[in-house]
Amino acid sequence: MTTTNGSNEAIPTLQLLDPQGNRVTTRGTKGYRDRAAALTAEDLRGMYRDMVLTRRFDDEATSLQRQGELALFAPSRGQEAAQVGSAYALRPQDYVFPSYREHGVLHVRGLDPVDRLRFFRGSDHGGWNPTEHNTSVYTIVIGAHTLHATGYAMGVQRDGTPHDKNDGTAVITYFGDGATSQGDVNEAMVYAAVNDAPVVFFLQNNQWAISEPTTRQTKTPLYKRGEAFGLPSLRVDGNDVLAVYAATQEALERARLGQGPSFIEAFTYRMGAHTTSDDPTRYRTSEQEEQWRRRDPIDRLAALLRSEGALDDDFEAEIKAEGDELGAQLRDGVRALDGGSAVSSMFDDVYATPHGTLATDRAWYEAYDAGDPPASQYAIADSAQGGAR
Amino acid sequence: MSVITYRQALHDTLRAELARDDNVFLMGEEIGLFEGSYKITAGLLDEFGPRRVRDTPIAEEGFTGAAIGAAMLGLRPVVEIMTINFSLLALDQIVNHAAKIHGMFGGQLAVPMVIRTPGGGGQQLGASHSQNIELYYSFVPGLKVVAPSTPADAKALLLAAIRDDDPVLFLENLALYNTKGEVPADCAPATIGKAHISREGEDLTLIGYSRMAHVARQVAEELADSEGLDIEVVDLRSLRPLDRDTVIASVRKTGAAVVLEDDWLTYGIGAEIAASISDGAFDHLDAPVRRVAMAEVPLPYAKSLETAALPSHDDVVTAVHETLAAVGRRR
Numbered sequence: 110m111t112t113t114n115g116s117n118e119a120i121p122t123l124q125l126l127d128p129q130g131n132r133v134t135t136r137g138t139k140g141y142r143d144r145a146a147a148l149t150a151e152d153l154r155g156m157y158r159d160m161v162l163t164r165r166f167d168d169e170a171t172s173l174q175r176q177g178e179l180a181l182f183a184p185s186r187g188q189e190a191a192q193v194g195s196a197y198a199l200r201p202q203d204y205v206f207p208s209y210r211e212h213g214v215l216h217v218r219g220l221d222p223v224d225r226l227r228f229f230r231g232s233d234h235g236g237w238n239p240t241e242h243n244t245s246v247y248t249i250v251i252g253a254h255t256l257h258a259t260g261y262a263m264g265v266q267r268d269g270t271p272h273d274k275n276d277g278t279a280v281i282t283y284f285g286d287g288a289t290s291q292g293d294v295n296e297a298m299v300y301a302a303v304n305d306a307p308v309v310f311f312l313q314n315n316q317w318a319i320s321e322p323t324t325r326q327t328k329t330p331l332y333k334r335g336e337a338f339g340l341p342s343l344r345v346d347g348n349d350v351l352a353v354y355a356a357t358q359e360a361l362e363r364a365r366l367g368q369g370p371s372f373i374e375a376f377t378y379r380m381g382a383h384t385t386s387d388d389p390t391r392y393r394t395s396e397q398e399e400q401w402r403r404r405d406p407i408d409r410l411a412a413l414l415r416s417e418g419a420l421d422d423d424f425e426a427e428i429k430a431e432g433d434e435l436g437a438q439l440r441d442g443v444r445a446l447d448g449g450s451a452v453s454s455m456f457d458d459v460y461a462t463p464h465g466t467l468a469t470d471r472a473w474y475e476a477y478d479a480g481d482p483p484a485s486q487y488a489i490a491d492s493a494q495g496g497a498r
Numbered sequence: 499m500s501v502i503t504y505r506q507a508l509h510d511t512l513r514a515e516l517a518r519d520d521n522v523f524l525m526g527e528e529i530g531l532f533e534g535s536y537k538i539t540a541g542l543l544d545e546f547g548p549r550r551v552r553d554t555p556i557a558e559e560g561f562t563g564a565a566i567g568a569a570m571l572g573l574r575p576v577v578e579i580m581t582i583n584f585s586l587l588a589l590d591q592i593v594n595h596a597a598k599i600h601g602m603f604g605g606q607l608a609v610p611m612v613i614r615t616p617g618g619g620g621q622q623l624g625a626s627h628s629q630n631i632e633l634y635y636s637f638v639p640g641l642k643v644v645a646p647s648t649p650a651d652a653k654a655l656l657l658a659a660i661r662d663d664d665p666v667l668f669l670e671n672l673a674l675y676n677t678k679g680e681v682p683a684d685c686a687p688a689t690i691g692k693a694h695i696s697r698e699g700e701d702l703t704l705i706g707y708s709r710m711a712h713v714a715r716q717v718a719e720e721l722a723d724s725e726g727l728d729i730e731v732v733d734l735r736s737l738r739p740l741d742r743d744t745v746i747a748s749v750r751k752t753g754a755a756v757v758l759e760d761d762w763l764t765y766g767i768g769a770e771i772a773a774s775i776s777d778g779a780f781d782h783l784d785a786p787v788r789r790v791a792m793a794e795v796p797l798p799y800a801k802s803l804e805t806a807a808l809p810s811h812d813d814v815v816t817a818v819h820e821t822l823a824a825v826g827r828r829r
Contacts, residue, residue, distance in 0.1 A: 235603040245570075246603050250594050256560060257595070260567025260575075267523075267549065267573070293590075296560030303555065458605035459639050461663035464691045466739040467639075 130412025187380030190406030194353030223442030277365025287318025335372025347377030526578030597640030746778030
């Protein structure tokens with residue numbers, strides 16, 4: 110497949126499944142086709158189920174936000190193939206540094222769906238234990254976590270992970286087209302490259318950084334950024350779950366084998382808003398949205414499964430029932446989350462090791478909470494110091 | 499007990515900590531082959547190899563962020579930022595990430611890292627390379643900021659910083675690297691957040707940190723010899739957490755205070771100390787709290803102007819005399 114960057118210049122893009130759901134056989138893609146062919150019908154049905162459930166999660170969370178149950182939500186609609194396909198290539202020991210829209214990745218990593226909304230609810234910083242699923246919490250500051258991923262990968266390298274395509278450890282970091290303009294992301298690639306860090310830079314180019322199109326970020330196809338830093342770099346059709354899976358698996362194996370970092374640009378489209386607080390009709394055309402609706406990643410996989418006899422109405426009904434269950438779980442679970450803790454709890458995790466100033470501050474707020482505030486936060490009890498002279 | 503320089507104390511401590519704990523490693527620009535711009539890391543690349551002593555690209559935000567990631571894994575990176583001026587390029591990683599990850603991740607991950615960086619003017623390095631901007635970091639909950647003024651404290655606080663589970667900005671000072679002092683061989687880690695009374699006295703309290711604590715001690719000794727004054731010196735040592743108790747107890751005893759700082763006066767660290775004294779020792783004061791700080795200008799490059807702009811020994815003597823005169827009018 111080729112797409113253009115607005116200048117009618119063809120950009121080489123790996124595609125294994127066309128928008129109609131037909132497997133594509135292009136010269137030079139055999140290695141990737143073999144990786145996709147190793148997926149069983151059951152694997153593909155699993156991917157489909159996870160993509161549909163990711164979209165359901167999106168819809169339910171968006172509704173909860175509209176009902177005032179979440180402060181904000183950033184939907185992933187349209188990016189299910191990029192997220193589920195790449196996450197399927199991960200192994201349990203691999204470590205994920207997501208940005209804030211990777212609901213499909215988190216779903217595949219097995220994170221509890223209610224925990225995934227704690228942060229958007231404002232009931233908990235982070236929301237899940239990163240070490241439990243080898244998945245860091247969401248990072249809102251654009252691109253900053255790509256450096257954390259690089260440093261983490263250098264730590265993995267330093268710990269002496271085995272150089273083995275199955276048993277080695279790789280790190281993957283997800284970021285968007287807007288983030289590629291950030292110094293952090295560029296510095297992360299410099300650093301990862303010169304240190305051969307086992308990290309995969311996974312760019313979801315969804316073509317929109319809030320209201321700014323990719324043309325405001327770059328004059329060249331973004332995968333070429335990775336190339337410029339010396340990273341093996343590949344552009345894939347981000348709405349083609351097979352291509353995403355095969356490309357990510359290859360890059361992760363390269364990392365696990367000790368062959369250094371890679372860069373993947375998954376070319377996709379953000380079908381929804383940036384977050385629940387913006388309205389995309391103000392900055393893009395309905396023609397463009399309609400064009401991408403016809404490239405819906407879920408429809409594409411469904412067409413393949415149907416043509417290969419792996420999807421029938423019973424399975425659709427089963428997934429629908431699972432989605433209804435997920436919806437109920439989210440509605441009940443989110444509403445039951447503790448909306449606010451004691452004021453003094455804000456001091457709990459400011460430092461890993463407690464200290465005097467923090468204790469003084471906390472004591473003052475606790476006294477204030479109890480309706481008995483001392484005159485000053487910092488005044489030392491006069492009795493302890495002998496009183497005023 | 500041996501008499502060594504502040505530079506040597508830092509070097510020896512890094513070397514001992516590298517030898518003690520394999521999780522400790524150093525990162526920074528020019529710290530390996532070139533042995534550091536101020537030679538703190540001399541010989542360490544040869545001794546510990548590139549796995550433990552890593553030269554980085556000229557990308558402060560980059561290597562500071564990478565150090566945060568390594569610390570999240572449980573390593574103990576000690577980052578050298580060549581001077582505190584260049585830390586501005588890493589401000590987002592330090593303020594928004596190192597300082598907040600423990601809190602924002604619900605206490606699940608700590609960031610046990612140290613950023614070593616020298617501040618200080620007086621070296622004719624020009625306005626953008628001579629700043630004292632430790633205030634920017636001292637302002638931020640989640641960070642710890644320590645600022646030793648003696649070789650012994652340099653060692654004790656660096657030991658504490660490396661072993662601390664929180665991110666610590668370790669402030670060095672260009673003018674202190676060659677100063678000498680006694681350092682006990684069996685020096686224990688300091689308690690971060692404890693000030694030190696480096697000279698006891700009854701007449702007035704001088705409060706400072708880093709280079710200005712050094713100046714405070716010199717002035718106190720001189721005025722004791724020349725005028726028989728009995729001045730107490732509080733060396734803050736830690737800017738966050740700030741040991742208000744020690745400051746307030748000292749001022750309650752002496753009834754007068756002069757706060758010394760190498761940074762700009764307005765909104766400076768001295769303002770925080772003066773406000774704390776007002777909170778905790780208002781009724782004990784016999785004179786307004788005085789501050790001695792640098793002129794509110796980008797530090798000039800010309801030597802004569804640079805010297806004029808920086809707070810000097812004589813400025814401190816004047817502030818002490820004026821404050822004691824005000825005390826005399828009240829007592």
